Amino acid sequence: MRHVDIRQKIIKTALSLNETGLSAGASGNVSARVDGGFLITPSGVKYHKLRPEDIVFMDFEGNVIQGNYVPSSEWRFHMDIYNARDYAKAIVHAHPPYCTALACLNKGIPAFHYMVAVAGGKNIRCCRYEPFGTAELSEAVVKALDGRRACLMSHHGMIAYGDNLEKALSLAVEVEVLAQQYQLVLQMGEPELLSDEDMERVMHQFWTYGDNAQKVENEKRRKPRKTWKTGVSYPKRSTFYKRPNEKDGM
Numbered sequence: 379m380r381h382v383d384i385r386q387k388i389i390k391t392a393l394s395l396n397e398t399g400l401s402a403g404a405s406g407n408v409s410a411r412v413d414g415g416f417l418i419t420p421s422g423v424k425y426h427k428l429r430p431e432d433i434v435f436m437d438f439e440g441n442v443i444q445g446n447y448v449p450s451s452e453w454r455f456h457m458d459i460y461n462a463r464d465y466a467k468a469i470v471h472a473h474p475p476y477c478t479a480l481a482c483l484n485k486g487i488p489a490f491h492y493m494v495a496v497a498g499g500k501n502i503r504c505c506r507y508e509p510f511g512t513a514e515l516s517e518a519v520v521k522a523l524d525g526r527r528a529c530l531m532s533h534h535g536m537i538a539y540g541d542n543l544e545k546a547l548s549l550a551v552e553v554e555v556l557a558q559q560y561q562l563v564l565q566m567g568e569p570e571l572l573s574d575e576d577m578e579r580v581m582h583q584f585w586t587y588g589d590n591a592q593k594v595e596n597e598k599r600r601k602p603r604k605t606w607k608t609g610v611s612y613p614k615r616s617t618f619y620k621r622p623n624e625k626d627g628m
């Protein structure tokens with residue numbers, strides 16, 4: 379069996395969906411890109427019963443290559459996200475309470491807090507309602523993810539993706555916390571939103587923060603002459619925070 383380590387990480391991430399409260403029971407699903415396709419949790423199997431061989435291997439055209447079970451009924455939007463965003467390496471989908479509550483009002487998360495930029499733009503959109511498992515839902519999800527790494531899904535839940543399973547899960551947790559905070563704020567009144575300029579600035583700060591800080595340093599060291607002549611030059615935003623083909627979408 380190939381990709382045993384990634385299969386184990388998928389199970390660990392799926393269990394974390396329960397532990398973090400993002401998902402109760404077996405709702406939600408997790409996948410990771412591998413050579414020639416992606417691995418995804420099977421349909422209707424409780425996470426604590428999952429074994430590495432139960433994780434389903436599918437190609438990018440929707441064919442099951444290997445698996446003891448049928449894939450999650452929501453495999454289609456996983457496939458379409460991987461096909462539309464070659465930098466998406468892992469996807470987490472869940473029905474967390476606060477995200478889902480907002481999504482049931484067809485509300486996304488606006489720039490009420492600077493951390494909203496963690497998903498890649500000035501807001502986190504909510505895609506239109508379409509029945510689960512359909513190509514129409516997939517299309518709506520991919521559109522809502524334009525320039526974003528997470529979105530809410532009307533009358534359904536949320537999706538987050540990232541460079542790996544840990545990052546996809548951690549973004550999902552961040553988005554759920556933002557949804558909770560936004561609802562607390564709404565109980566007291568309508569918040570004043572941060573401007574596009576404020577959010578652009580936050581995103582610039584994110585590009586040069588954490589993991590990216592080291593990349594910025596490496597970039598400076600890699601081109602010492604240019605840096606010496608032109609002063610401090612940060613890498614283009616597309617280099618680290620957003621990928622070249624990730625549209626701006628602000």
Ligand SMILES: [Zn+2]
Nearest residue numbers: 406452472535
């Ligand atoms: Zn779902």
